[in-house]
Amino acid sequence: MFIDILIEKIKIMNNVSIVGLDPKLEYVPLFIRKKAYESYGNDLKGAAEAIWEFNKNIIDYIYDIVPAIKLQLAYYEMYGLEGLETFTKTIKYAKEKGLIVLADGKRNDIGSTAESYSSAFLGRTVLEDKTKAIFDVDALTINAYLGVDGVAPFIDDCIKYNKGIFILVKTSNPSSGQIQDETNQQGQKIYEVMSSYVNEWGSKLIGKYGYSSVGAVVGATYPEQAKIIRKIIKNSYILVPGYGVQGGKSSDLIEFFNEDGLGAIVNASRSIMCAYKSDLWRNIYNEEQFAEASRAEAIRMRDDINLVLIKR
Amino acid sequence: MFIDILIEKIKIMNNVSIVGLDPKLEYVPLFIRKKAYESYGNDLKGAAEAIWEFNKNIIDYIYDIVPAIKLQLAYYEMYGLEGLETFTKTIKYAKEKGLIVLADGKRNDIGSTAESYSSAFLGRTVLEDKTKAIFDVDALTINAYLGVDGVAPFIDDCIKYNKGIFILVKTSNPSSGQIQDETNQQGQKIYEVMSSYVNEWGSKLIGKYGYSSVGAVVGATYPEQAKIIRKIIKNSYILVPGYGVQGGKSSDLIEFFNEDGLGAIVNASRSIMCAYKSDLWRNIYNEEQFAEASRAEAIRMRDDINLVLIKR
Numbered sequence: 269m270f271i272d273i274l275i276e277k278i279k280i281m282n283n284v285s286i287v288g289l290d291p292k293l294e295y296v297p298l299f300i301r302k303k304a305y306e307s308y309g310n311d312l313k314g315a316a317e318a319i320w321e322f323n324k325n326i327i328d329y330i331y332d333i334v335p336a337i338k339l340q341l342a343y344y345e346m347y348g349l350e351g352l353e354t355f356t357k358t359i360k361y362a363k364e365k366g367l368i369v370l371a372d373g374k375r376n377d378i379g380s381t382a383e384s385y386s387s388a389f390l391g392r393t394v395l396e397d398k399t400k401a402i403f404d405v406d407a408l409t410i411n412a413y414l415g416v417d418g419v420a421p422f423i424d425d426c427i428k429y430n431k432g433i434f435i436l437v438k439t440s441n442p443s444s445g446q447i448q449d450e451t452n453q454q455g456q457k458i459y460e461v462m463s464s465y466v467n468e469w470g471s472k473l474i475g476k477y478g479y480s481s482v483g484a485v486v487g488a489t490y491p492e493q494a495k496i497i498r499k500i501i502k503n504s505y506i507l508v509p510g511y512g513v514q515g516g517k518s519s520d521l522i523e524f525f526n527e528d529g530l531g532a533i534v535n536a537s538r539s540i541m542c543a544y545k546s547d548l549w550r551n552i553y554n555e556e557q558f559a560e561a562s563r564a565e566a567i568r569m570r571d572d573i574n575l576v577l578i579k580r
Numbered sequence: 581m582f583i584d585i586l587i588e589k590i591k592i593m594n595n596v597s598i599v600g601l602d603p604k605l606e607y608v609p610l611f612i613r614k615k616a617y618e619s620y621g622n623d624l625k626g627a628a629e630a631i632w633e634f635n636k637n638i639i640d641y642i643y644d645i646v647p648a649i650k651l652q653l654a655y656y657e658m659y660g661l662e663g664l665e666t667f668t669k670t671i672k673y674a675k676e677k678g679l680i681v682l683a684d685g686k687r688n689d690i691g692s693t694a695e696s697y698s699s700a701f702l703g704r705t706v707l708e709d710k711t712k713a714i715f716d717v718d719a720l721t722i723n724a725y726l727g728v729d730g731v732a733p734f735i736d737d738c739i740k741y742n743k744g745i746f747i748l749v750k751t752s753n754p755s756s757g758q759i760q761d762e763t764n765q766q767g768q769k770i771y772e773v774m775s776s777y778v779n780e781w782g783s784k785l786i787g788k789y790g791y792s793s794v795g796a797v798v799g800a801t802y803p804e805q806a807k808i809i810r811k812i813i814k815n816s817y818i819l820v821p822g823y824g825v826q827g828g829k830s831s832d833l834i835e836f837f838n839e840d841g842l843g844a845i846v847n848a849s850r851s852i853m854c855a856y857k858s859d860l861w862r863n864i865y866n867e868e869q870f871a872e873a874s875r876a877e878a879i880r881m882r883d884d885i886n887l888v889l890i891k892r
């Protein structure tokens with residue numbers, strides 16, 4: 269089961285943080301870009317190859333210390349088919365290195381269409397005489413504004429292929445309250461209503477550690493809301509974006525975890541990818557050592573969060 | 581402006597219906613599939629080529645009678661990179677034929693990421709010394725569960741590049757009410773709250789016919805709700821899925837339109853793509869004439885809806 273494998277990796281590595289590979293071209297060190305343009309031309313192909321090289325190097329330097337990576341689909345789609353080829357190569361390489369791979373696509377649609385999205389990311393696509401895994405990640409983020417019809421096909425594939433989903437509950441951005449904080453006539457916020465659904469939908473998929481392969485997304489920027497959500501979805505893992513650049517602090521993270529020190533994974537993207545440019549690391553590592561800087565920042569993040577978890 | 585161009589095409593063609601190209605492999609006539617497998621192998625490449633051939637033929641038979649097509653991204657992603665290549669070829673071909681092209685991707689994320697999605701579909705991606713259009717469709721569907729932060733980048737590109745968006749308000753599926761019909765403390769349903777936002781966000785993009793390039797998605801299966809939504813978003817076009825196979829009837833469509841006979845486009849996918857298999861057309865057209873059957877059904881649909889619009 270997805271969630272059991274994730275929890276076992278978290279325990280072995282003593283690390284609840286994951287690395288987001290959301291690589292805008294400008295994050296890639298100039299020497300890598302130049303080399304890629306020389307071989308593949310100064311266009312989408314060169315850009316996608318530079319990003320692939322960047323991803324590959326970072327994976328080489330973090331695969332033994334972090335349990336999972338998260339790939340944000342938007343940053344691959346923006347480089348077209350070439351970018352999506354880098355997306356597939358990155359998934360394959362990361363899995364070979366033993367990393368769990370989450371795709372952050374926030375996919376959503378009516379049932380029949382959600383089935384197709386699920387085939388693309390979690391399940392299998394039916395061809396004439398066979399079925400075929402396509403992007404084949406371990407878990408996908410989902411937007412459930414359409415209700416259970418749009419979620420059920422993903423859950424079916426989670427059961428069939430040992431995959432996971434993380435459903436948006438309370439997102440990290442400033443305007444997330446416009447819909448998510450609306451209060452219904454029973455006094456529940458929409459994010460609480462969504463939490464109850466996540467809890468219900470996840471009940472079929474609870475693994476041996478008591479956690480479900482149906483998780484929730486709750487931004488690090490909303491610890492007060494996390495406290496409420498954590499009580500509703502005791503059995504769901506929370507994927508927590510927003511640590512680092514978006515402003516989420518490690519001291520705020522305690523609300524996302526259960527007493528057992530489990531129940532959440534914390535993602536950081538830019539702070540790891542661009543560690544070599546940061547005030548903290550740029551005097552220690554040069555541009556050529558960008559992946560070492562990413563490793564150093566990933567370790568710093570791991571220890572920063574572990575300190576908070578131990579203290580309580 | 582996107583919406584002006586759309587309205588002008590609707591007027592010229594006297595047609596408020598659009599064709600959804602959501603081509604599962606099983607919709608493609610067997611003779612096309614066989615031919616594609618002979619040339620490209622019985623795998624993803626062959627499947628994607630069969631779908632491309634299918635799309636191309638349907639476009640050839642409908643481009644002069646319908647104003648726009650809608651491509652559902654899930655049905656291309658499920659065939660991997662090869663499927664997405666068919667997606668890009670279909671966009672290019674349809675635009676050459678003068679069709680307006682909508683991508684139905686229901687994309688959504690926080691601001692910085694929404695920017696990247698917008699670069700992929702509506703805007704431009706920044707490379708070293710240039711910017712580049714990627715999928716470059718005319719309009720994209722958006723899920724606004726995250727609020728304005730996740731919508732603003734798309735609106736910026738709508739202004740800059742004459743594009744449009746359609747925001748999910750009330751979706752056509754049975755479970756859409758789980759979140760969308762929740763009632764807030766002021767007595768408004770969430771789909772009404774969303775409608776008000778669509779109205780507000782669209783106010784910057786109103787064209788010469790009084791309509792905005794920021795539209796809404798409301799399912800044909802919910803005419804009662806459409807009546808309410810139509811009053812809130814007077815200036816927005818409504819993209820109406822769910823006609824035909826999903827159960828929406830033409831008599832229900834009147835609520836989606838304004839007095840001027842404008843204000844909505846009605847999508848049908850399976851009923852047009854699979855017309856050659858339908859009870860209505862399969863005795864008139866054989867499998868080789870699948871595209872003629874699609875044309876016949878597209879005309880029938882156009883006239884069916886026009887009859888309702890004229891009657892009122």
